[in-house]
Amino acid sequence: MNKAREFDQSVVSELKALLGERVSTSAAVREHHGKDESYFPYALPDAVVFPETTEEVRDVVDICRRHRVPMIPFGVGTSLEGHILAVNGGVTIDLSRMNAVLAVHEADLDAVVQAGVTRKQLNEYIKHTGLFFPIDPGADATLGGMTATRASGTNAVRYGTMRENVLSLKVVLPDGRIIQTSRRAKKSAAGYDLTRLFVGSEGTLGIITEVTLRLYPVQDSMSAAVCAFPTIDGATTTVIQTLQMGVPVARSELLCATTMAALNRHNKLSYRESPTLFLEFHGTQASVVEQAEQVQEIARDNGGLDFQWATRPEERSKIWEARHNAYFACLQLKPGSRAVSTDVCVPISRLAECITETAKEIERASMPIPLFGHVGDGNFHLVILVDPGSRAEMDEAKALNARLVKRALAMEGTCTGEHGIGMGKQGSLQAELGEDVIGLMRDIKKVFDPHNLMNPGKVVTLS
Numbered sequence: 001m002n003k004a005r006e007f008d009q010s011v012v013s014e015l016k017a018l019l020g021e022r023v024s025t026s027a028a029v030r031e032h033h034g035k036d037e038s039y040f041p042y043a044l045p046d047a048v049v050f051p052e053t054t055e056e057v058r059d060v061v062d063i064c065r066r067h068r069v070p071m072i073p074f075g076v077g078t079s080l081e082g083h084i085l086a087v088n089g090g091v092t093i094d095l096s097r098m099n100a101v102l103a104v105h106e107a108d109l110d111a112v113v114q115a116g117v118t119r120k121q122l123n124e125y126i127k128h129t130g131l132f133f134p135i136d137p138g139a140d141a142t143l144g145g146m147t148a149t150r151a152s153g154t155n156a157v158r159y160g161t162m163r164e165n166v167l168s169l170k171v172v173l174p175d176g177r178i179i180q181t182s183r184r185a186k187k188s189a190a191g192y193d194l195t196r197l198f199v200g201s202e203g204t205l206g207i208i209t210e211v212t213l214r215l216y217p218v219q220d221s222m223s224a225a226v227c228a229f230p231t232i233d234g235a236t237t238t239v240i241q242t243l244q245m246g247v248p249v250a251r252s253e254l255l256c257a258t259t260m261a262a263l264n265r266h267n268k269l270s271y272r273e274s275p276t277l278f279l280e281f282h283g284t285q286a287s288v289v290e291q292a293e294q295v296q297e298i299a300r301d302n303g304g305l306d307f308q309w310a311t312r313p314e315e316r317s318k319i320w321e322a323r324h325n326a327y328f329a330c331l332q333l334k335p336g337s338r339a340v341s342t343d344v345c346v347p348i349s350r351l352a353e354c355i356t357e358t359a360k361e362i363e364r365a366s367m368p369i370p371l372f373g374h375v376g377d378g379n380f381h382l383v384i385l386v387d388p389g390s391r392a393e394m395d396e397a398k399a400l401n402a403r404l405v406k407r408a409l410a411m412e413g414t415c416t417g418e419h420g421i422g423m424g425k426q427g428s429l430q431a432e433l434g435e436d437v438i439g440l441m442r443d444i445k446k447v448f449d450p451h452n453l454m455n456p457g458k459v460v461t462l463s
Contacts, residue, residue, distance in 0.1 A: 007046040022050040033092040039338040043085035045092040054209040073203040075145030081422025087457040115144025131215040134159035138324040149420040150200030157376030158250040170210035174449040203455035205448040219282035224316040228272040234302040236352040251280035252376030259370040266329030330370040337385040340397040344408035345379040345417030379417035
């Protein structure tokens with residue numbers, strides 16, 4: 001899928017003079033960095049580099065800029081929209097060796113990390129402090145990658161997304177400048193909000209090398225619950241009413257009957273195979289009990305069949321491990337398939353309507369389509385399982401996704417709640433925001449990256 005182009009081998013020579021053995025052109029390394037979890041064909045870079053400092057990233061950028069070579073930032077490759085595919089060839093900048101926790105300010109509830117630190121690594125590093133970082137997209141992604149794609153996950157209903165939890169960034173710009181977007185203060189009115197500009201920029205405006213993050217105290221009490229429903233509408237309505245009553249639920253996940261069957265098979269579990277909510281409550285022991293009782297009553301009114309409680313850490317971990325395995329469990333429903341994954345998000349008042357209409361379409365589809373998601377913030381996923389060699393199945397999947405996006409936009413929602421735009425959603429972005437907004441995004445891209453070298457082909461395309 002790479003566009004035909006001549007790669008200047010002198011670039012590799014200069015990179016090796018800079019980084020030595022931390023430059024690779026081997027087929028295996030290039031292939032590993034030319035694929036992600038999306039359905040797009042592989043697109044390999046011409047070389048992969050492994051810097052260890054911000055200054056080394058700057059020096060790599062300088063070399064690539066002089067030779068007009070594309071640059072693609074890489075974390076661990078878990079993205080779902082082709083973000084890290086080298087569609088124009090070039091150099092992949094793998095930040096996995098930049099994996100140091102640089103500072104933890106316990107009194108200020110924040111931490112400074114290099115971009116290659118993963119969320120699990122950070123939480124393991126700070127667990128003795130009584131603090132934690134809550135953003136949990138499932139995969140053990142790097143915090144730089146999570147920032148670049150504006151990730152969220154199961155805890156977003158209570159703790160927000162990366163947008164709300166990044167305080168400051170260190171970024172290498174396409175012209176080689178190193179900038180710090182803001183200070184460590186929890187709020188600021190100092191000029192343009194450059195931090196928010198780079199959060200979600202998907203590597204198209206610069207390369208994030210350090211991230212300053214909010215941390216949160218670990219709550220005194222945590223309790224998880226699993227509740228099955230006879231209908232998907234009953235489960236969704238329970239979530240909506242829970243939020244409208246102001247119950248501060250920490251996690252609220254919906255899984256359809258197909259997904260539950262896949263989890264049972266993949267994780268050797270015995271859950272009821274019907275629409276199900278996975279819930280979690282954080283707070284004092286008394287407040288957790290109160291929250292749980294409120295939600296249990298709401299669920300009962302909507303046909304909830306039973307509540308299975310988990311209060312011990314190992315029990316809660318088992319529930320959320322199953323949820324995080326949902327994507328890979330669902331792939332096993334159709335061995336050899338690839339997933340066309342969706343992530344629309346709508347206002348919660350329209351959530352039940354959106355899911356119910358979508359579920360009717362799923363029933364008419366020719367392939368398995370599990371539905372699950374972070375319904376506490378109006379976000380849900382379809383995993384459309386297609387034979388990658390079947391044009392008919394791919395066309396059916398894309399048509400279904402187009403109708404889903406149209407439905408979400410008609411309900412004042414968005415085409416992507418968390419996966420980002422990458423290569424796969426550029427048409428949907430156009431439909432959502434219109435040409436004036438897309439044009440402004442192109443103008444911003446041209447100001448930062450006039451030669452279109454930073455992750456070209458993602459978010460917006462330049463003519």
